[in-house]
Amino acid sequence: MKIRRLASLTMVLLIVWGLVHTSVVVADGLTDSGQRADVAVVLGNTVNPDGSLSERLRQRLDCGLHLYRAGRVPRLLVSGGLGKEGFYEGSKMRDYLRQQGVPGNRIIVDNKGNTTELTVRNTLSLQDSLGFRSLITVSQYYHLTRTKMLFRKAGFTHISSASPRYVEWRDVYSLGREFVGYYQQQLF
Numbered sequence: 068m069k070i071r072r073l074a075s076l077t078m079v080l081l082i083v084w085g086l087v088h089t090s091v092v093v094a095d096g097l098t099d100s101g102q103r104a105d106v107a108v109v110l111g112n113t114v115n116p117d118g119s120l121s122e123r124l125r126q127r128l129d130c131g132l133h134l135y136r137a138g139r140v141p142r143l144l145v146s147g148g149l150g151k152e153g154f155y156e157g158s159k160m161r162d163y164l165r166q167q168g169v170p171g172n173r174i175i176v177d178n179k180g181n182t183t184e185l186t187v188r189n190t191l192s193l194q195d196s197l198g199f200r201s202l203i204t205v206s207q208y209y210h211l212t213r214t215k216m217l218f219r220k221a222g223f224t225h226i227s228s229a230s231p232r233y234v235e236w237r238d239v240y241s242l243g244r245e246f247v248g249y250y251q252q253q254l255f
Contacts (some may be wrong), residue, residue: 111147
């Protein structure tokens with residue numbers, strides 16, 4: 068009887084922990100402090116097989132574009148890898164921003180940002196050459212808490228975030244994945 072009660076209590080605590088964590092992630096991801104920064108880092112996502120941007124990626128770019136046009140950042144760093152569709156996300160992101168009127172010299176491309184960890188590492192490797200001291204990360208709301216944690220873990224603390232107001236059903240899965248990823252990367 069004691070084992071069953073302990074198992075039930077443990078399950079309740081895990082559920083509460085997951086709900087609290089998820090609530091904090093959602094609140095953090097949907098909060099934009101309105102700060103200015105030296106650069107916005109827009110994390111990549113799927114490029115469709117025909118070379119067009121997925122809606123999720125276009126929304127991220129539009130969010131970064133809004134930061135740029137509002138004068139909150141003078142430059143945009145776009146980071147993504149080579150997708151299974153055969154396109155470099157960073158290059159496709161740059162092309163989209165240029166079509167929207169952003170000058171090429173205001174866009175930095177990282178085509179080796181296959182993961183969030185690589186985006187953080189690649190971005191920080193450019194810190195001296197680009198001279199940035201602050202940045203705004205741009206991704207889906209559920210991804211921002213972990214992204215900022217990785218930057219802080221790497222020693223970069225002048226960071227804020229912004230996300231597009233774009234929600235889809237896959238966010239439920241993504242919130243669960245981010246829960247696991249956050250603690251996995253917190254420990255290692």
